[in-house]
Ligand SMILES: Nc1ncnc2c1ncn2[C@@H]1O[C@H](COP(=O)(O)OP(=O)(O)OP(=O)(O)O)[C@@H](O)[C@H]1O
């Protein structure tokens with residue numbers, strides 16, 4: 054708590070609005086082994102919140118907690134609390150499946166379904182019957198435009214999505230998520246499998262998307278963190294368990310970290 | 323530790339490695355493969371050749387007319403063809419939904435350990451000999467059908483329906499295991515992505531996993547169909563064996579509730595022994611085998627073609643549901659305004675207005691019925707085993723295992739039956755092992771994609787070939803051509819040939835899973851291909867050989883059809899003294915004969931005792947092998 058107060062003090066320009074996502078005393082263990090301990094995070098709306106840290110520290114585990122996808126991992130136990138728009142997501146008031154509609158996710162490797170491009174974009178909205186059948190093409194177009202993919206695929210919507218390049222596939226996955234109009238988009242190293250140009254495209258997108266969405270981004274790329282993130286949290290391993298070593302606004306964290314673990318991590322990158 | 327560095331050439335000298343121009347390993351492999359492929363081709367050719375007389379006698383009428391009166395030299399097999407199709411259709415209609423539902427539960431909902439338990443139970447179910455299924459069918463299913471359809475005024479409980487239901491239980495494991503494999507082969511990431519979009523667990527399975535596994539699931543159903551078409555012994559015992567009974571009232575239940583005959587059940591009957599005296603009659607009988615082979619072969623090869631790596635690598639991409647009115651692109655002057663327009667449009671006109679629609683009750687109902695399928699499948703299995711051991715336990719005593727048969731099975735024991743069965747399966751093992759190793763090496767070391775696929779097809783075909791056809795083949799070749807009469811050696815060879823695909827597939831799976839780095843390391847030392855085979859590949863694949871052999875033996879021990887005409891008799895044989903005219907007793911044939919008149923209560927007791935003994939042997943063999951085998955298999959599937 055003390056740390057948090059200090060952090061916000063050093064970035065006082067930030068306006069304080071109600072948090073979108075908030076983790077309070079979050080701990081995770083898998084198969085009896087503690088992975089994350091006592092994580093406290095506050096994520097403000099309409100910004101890119103970056104999570105950095107060494108490999109195996111538990112960044113993916115943490116980000117999967119926000120949409121409860123961690124529960125698909127066998128023998129994962131989550132304790133503590135996470136609130137989404139001030140309501141606890143673990144209390145059961147919001148069904149996890151509905152939560153995942155409002156908190157979308159992008160994976161490290163693009164996961165497209167072996168279907169046409171069009172079918173991929175509307176996959177979620179169609180299966181969950183969130184729009185009328187007539188509106189599906191509009192939804193697809195809007196989502197593809199928002200993901201900056203429309204111009205590239207508008208003439209071959211019925212082609213297999215597997216024919217797209219990896220970078221295009223990742224933007225297709227983004228479009229698929231955007232079609233559901235989520236409030237938050239979780240991105241777990243979305244560009245680590247991509248070439249520099251696709252990476253740049255995705256970074257541009259993030260900057261644009263944050264006007265309407267909140268983005269939580271896990272990245273290994275410090276340059277990327279500097280380019281797109283507003284706030285950063287660094288997850289480090291302490292006694293074999295992942296902890297949030299420090300949270301701060303982007304420049305503060307990268308130029309002037311307080312915590313020794315973060316200093317070490319940044320030095321190695 | 324601190325010895326001075328000695329130049330290595332001073333301590334010993336090396337000679338140039340021995341390089342042979344051709345390798346014995348390759349020759350061995352070629353011979354084994356040739357034997358296997360030759361057997362498959364030879365069987366087809368032999369059956370076709372022996373069928374010719376009846377085709378020139380009856381022409382097309384052989385398959386289109388419904389009159390099989392061999393005393394009048396009339397051979398029309400239509401009713402048997404229809405019977406085969408009806409029985410298989412009933413089996414498939416029951417087994418396909420239940421098996422796929424159960425597979426969804428095992429692969430998608432059960433945690434690791436429970437899943438393994440269910441899979442072991444199901445594989446055990448697959449290993450129960452068909453004669454035991456037949457026995458259970460006679461004593462329970464027959465009565466059940468008779469009582470349930472009392473209002474239809476049945477002549478007996480031996481009906482097409484009875485046979486179909488029995489077959490359904492028999493092919494259930496095939497549908498279930500292979501569908502489970504197909505589902506497991508769909509990457510977990512695909513499901514995770516669907517869940518990440520907010521789909522429920524069941525929707526992710528139904529809309530992502532199942533569609534992607536559909537080819538594998540279809541192949542599973544096809545293979546099960548192949549098994550149903552070709553099953554002789556179990557069907558023989560419950561189908562009623564009524565010749566020339568063509569259904570007269572289609573679209574009612576009536577045709578299913580009458581006795582009938584299938585191609586395979588006809589081949590299991592005593593008429594085969596009569597037929598050999600008359601060339602025309604014999605041709606007609608072999609023709610039935612040929613038809614069966616063609617039917618099963620088509621279905622099996624179709625399944626093989628569907629699942630061959632080629633079609634799996636590039637799954638057919640149907641162009642599906644394009645947007646109905648693919649709209650012309652709106653023209654926007656510049657990118658900036660386009661974005662602005664879009665944002666504005668999205669802001670004022672939210673396309674996604676509704677909350678997700680979920681139908682909880684449907685979801686619960688579906689999962690509930692899938693779970694019921696799983697319970698049904700495992701429950702039937704456990705009930706069968708319990709029933710057999712319960713009814714057989716009163717017969718099981720030391721005397722039962724050490725005495726020989728007396729009073730036509732009503733007294734005495736099954737000592738020589740056990741000896742006979744052990745002799746048969748030992749012979750089978752000796753025949754099968756070298757051939758299977760040779761074929762597996764050919765498949766995974768020497769052959770490249772296309773040829774390897776071709777060999778895979780041959781194995782598929784051999785695996786699908788109904789066991790009664792092995793019996794028919796043996797009758798022609800060993801009993802008659804070679805003049806061996808009934809001989810243990812013929813039975814052993816036939817069972818060995820039957821085991822080849824099981825053992826080979828187990829070996830190949832293991833060899834495929836072998837890390838490439840071991841082979842590269844050995845080749846990097848300069849070992850030749852065949853030296854690598856014996857020093858790395860075969861030692862590392864031992865587990866596959868052992869478990870595959872055990873499962874193969876379990877299957878061979880319970881087979882009746884291949885040995886009934888070629889190797890075994892009911893009473894009056896002890897230790898064989900030679901090869902010609904030296905039959906043995908055996909457990910499955912003992913059950914098969916006694917099951918046909920199980921009315922004497924003392925026979926009944928011995929009968930169940932024998933079934934329990936056979937089941938013990940079979941289950942012991944499979945249980946030793948299964949856990950390891952399943953683990954290897956799982957790795958191969960998910961890799
Ligand atoms: N399914 C699992 N079962 C057991 N342990 C797991 C599982 N998933 C993750 N872990 C463990 O949790 C720890 C954190 O993993 P996680 O994937 O969250 O790290 P990460 O920070 O995302 O690493 P990276 O940067 O390499 O992606 C690791 O030590 C890992 O071994």
Ligand SMILES: [Mg+2]
Nearest residue numbers: 112113114241
């Ligand atoms: Mg990660």
